[in-house]
Amino acid sequence: MYFIANWKMYGGLNSLNSLHKVNKFFKTFKKNKSLRIIYCPPNTLIRPMSKKLKKSNIEVGAQNCHEKDSYGPFTGSVNSKMLKNVGAKYVIVGHSENRQAGETDKLINQKIKSALRSGLKVIFCIGETLSQKRKKITNKVLNKQIKLGLNKIRNNSKVFIAYEPVWSIGTGVIPKSNELFTTINFIKKKIKKSKVFYGGSVNPKNINELKSIINIDGFLVGGASQDSKKFIDIIKKTYN
Ligand code: PGA
Secondary structure, eight states: OEEEEEOOSOOOGGGGTTHHHHHHHHHHOOSOTTOEEEEEOOGGGHHHHHHHTTTSSOEEEESOOBSOOSOOSOTTOOBHHHHHHTTOOEEEEOOHHHHTTTOOHHHHHHHHHHHHHTTOEEEEEEOOOHHHHHTTOHHHHHHHHHHHHTTTOOOOTTEEEEEOOGGGTTTSOOOOHHHHHHHHHHHHHHSTTOOEEEESSOOTTTHHHHHTOTTOOEEEESGGGGSHHHHHHHHHHHHO
16 A cells, blocks of 8 residues: 655655654554555655655655756756656656646646656546536546546556545545545556555545545545654554
8 A cells, every 4th residue: 555645835844853753653564565655745855855764665756847857947847857866756746736726637748758757656646626526527537637647658657646536635525435436446447557546635534434445555645644643543544
């Protein structure tokens, strides 16, 4: 199981202090070798976090990247090569918070290609909005996001999918288990052999319900991952 901590726009150097708890937990938690933990902090913390986690098997990733992997006059932007250079092994692409800010499927496709060229693994986010869900066009929306996002990418082996219904992010609301199972299945049929994660309001209270959905390969945790205790709790409960 994969557990991805998406810190979003959170954290300073002092936020790294509690990571030793996660580190210690990970080292002593030998129950299941399939456990993978990936931290995606803001870019400012990638380097110090990678250093802090150097001796552990916890990996570090970024939350977004520019679509070009060469240097260029793009003020405020960081590309996938630069992220790799400071210790990132993964990058989240297509998060709904960036889609809502204007990121198109085409741009997402360019970003994924650029990240793969730079040797990063990609956590590719897809998900429908509440109005799309109400219109019952979830599968159509996901299909389009997948098709355009992965356009002309022949090798998907380094792309993980994070299904994050927009209406579930930061709201405390999670999909019904049977609906989630069906949607994850739909995604898995579209992208053969790909691991599919769920994200959206994952917390220590709802993890027991979520973990029972057997086709989920991991969780993308936003708010709750900023608190090491909660994040550890989520992982522990998943394996209990
Ligand atoms: P949340 O965020 O857990 O705070 O809902 C998840 C995400 O946006 O990846």
